[in-house]
Amino acid sequence: MSVxxxxxxxxxxxxxxxxxxxxxxxxxxVDDGRLAGFQVLVTRRGxxxxxxxxxxxxxxxxxxxEADTLWRIYSMTKPVTSVAAxxxxxxxxxxxxxxxxxxxxxxxxxxxxxxxxxLKPYTVPAIEPIRIWHLxxxxxxxxxxxMQTSVVDGIYRAAGYDLYPPLDVDxxxxxxxxxxxxxxxxxxxxxxxxxxxxxxxRLVEVxxxxxxxxxxxxxxxxxLGMTDTHWWAEGDAADRLAALYAPDPRTGRAARFDKLGxxxxxxxxxxxxxGGLITSAADYHRFTQMLLRGGELxxxxxLGPRTVRFMTRNHLPGGRDLAxxxxxxxxxxxxxGIGFGLGFAVIDDPVPSRVPSSVGEYYxxxxxxxxxxxxxxxxxxxxxxxxxxxxSTHPIRPxxxxxxxxxxxx
Numbered sequence: 001m002s003v004x005x006x007x008x009x010x011x012x013x014x015x016x017x018x019x020x021x022x023x024x025x026x027x028x029x030v031d032d033g034r035l036a037g038f039q040v041l042v043t044r045r046g047x048x049x050x051x052x053x054x055x056x057x058x059x060x061x062x063x064x065x066e067a068d069t070l071w072r073i074y075s076m077t078k079p080v081t082s083v084a085a086x087x088x089x090x091x092x093x094x095x096x097x098x099x100x101x102x103x104x105x106x107x108x109x110x111x112x113x114x115x116x117x118x119l120k121p122y123t124v125p126a127i128e129p130i131r132i133w134h135l136x137x138x139x140x141x142x143x144x145x146x147m148q149t150s151v152v153d154g155i156y157r158a159a160g161y162d163l164y165p166p167l168d169v170d171x172x173x174x175x176x177x178x179x180x181x182x183x184x185x186x187x188x189x190x191x192x193x194x195x196x197x198x199x200x201x202r203l204v205e206v207x208x209x210x211x212x213x214x215x216x217x218x219x220x221x222x223x224l225g226m227t228d229t230h231w232w233a234e235g236d237a238a239d240r241l242a243a244l245y246a247p248d249p250r251t252g253r254a255a256r257f258d259k260l261g262x263x264x265x266x267x268x269x270x271x272x273x274x275g276g277l278i279t280s281a282a283d284y285h286r287f288t289q290m291l292l293r294g295g296e297l298x299x300x301x302x303l304g305p306r307t308v309r310f311m312t313r314n315h316l317p318g319g320r321d322l323a324x325x326x327x328x329x330x331x332x333x334x335x336x337g338i339g340f341g342l343g344f345a346v347i348d349d350p351v352p353s354r355v356p357s358s359v360g361e362y363y364x365x366x367x368x369x370x371x372x373x374x375x376x377x378x379x380x381x382x383x384x385x386x387x388x389x390x391x392s393t394h395p396i397r398p399x400x401x402x403x404x405x406x407x408x409x410x
């Protein structure tokens with residue numbers, strides 16, 4: 001599937017010379033060793049205005065980034081899982097206010113951390129059950145072990161749930177464990193980035209009666225022609241998968257990170273709706289175009305347009321932003337002026353971030369520094385792929401916004 005530029009940028013309001021600054025800027029990241037390579041795709045009104053690759057997908061092998069390179073997208077899996085859940089919601093299979101314990105009884109009697117240490121925590125009963133909208137908005141009180149900002153994170157790590165779950169655990173077993181661990185806060189009272197989307201993936205399995213990979217394939221990937229999106233890479237796909245890197249603490253240069261990178265070549269036991277997918281720029285481009293077009297692409301409708309608009313509004317309690325409600329901090333996005341919808345961060349006010357964007361723009365990224373956004377007001381989508389962990393290493397995302405929006409001149 002082609003990701004070649006499909007129109008002269010100036011025909012859709014972009015200055016070509018200004019768009020060229022994207023490659024010049026991020027090319028310096030590659031030239032000085034901070035990144036091994038990258039791929040960028042910028043569209044407007046359904047047309048590809050800028051498409052580029054630079055550097056190496058595997059520096060040690062000397063293999064270049066190519067148009068069909070595959071990328072671990074980690075948390076950019078979350079919007080896909082959220083779309084899967086809303087497909088079922090559109091069919092009337094549940095209401096967003098339903099308690100998840102109706103399908104996942106392990107969450108029937110959850111308790112909330114109050115005080116104490118990870119070894120001797122004191123907990124209290126939850127006064128509000130976890131509901132489906134809590135999972136979609138990360139307001140359930142669940143957390144991630146790798147956050148390392150709270151006692152509850154430490155309890156998750158002690159149970160074996162850090163950046164990756166135990167390799168011998170499947171999704172159902174992991175959810176059983178999550179139901180037994182204390183919540184970080186009372187459901188619906190705050191925002192905390194978490195395993196909530198993994199739990200949502202398990203909910204999709206139970207409600208639909210299908211494994212998560214089968215549901216994704218049947219209802220999203222095959223209908224949209226996303227032929228390069230999978231849960232692991234083998235055969236030709238393994239050859240096209242970019243290597244994973246992390247910054248060398250002494251030099252800041254990208255250093256091979258095979259300890260985690262190697263996991264992408266093995267079929268996972270746990271299908272992580274929160275971070276398990278591998279994809280190509282062409283495939284994720286089709287996913288974002290479906291969203292931009294209100295749930296439809298090339299005659300295939302995945303969601304209704306009103307559902308997409310509903311998902312991409314701020315659903316945080318009281319209409320507040322992440323700065324007001326976030327517990328434990330977060331490195332992947334700015335917090336001021338940012339709300340959260342059903343699976344996406346949503347820009348309510350671009351001014352506090354000091355980076356141009358549009359009210360109503362929605363986005364997310366992955367821990368290996370991948371990123372995307374969809375801007376309905378300007379009819380723009382942008383995708384950035386590289387493989388450097390963690391995503392907070394360099395300010396790639398705000399810089400990409402600077403470069404794209406300053407190239408819009410109509």
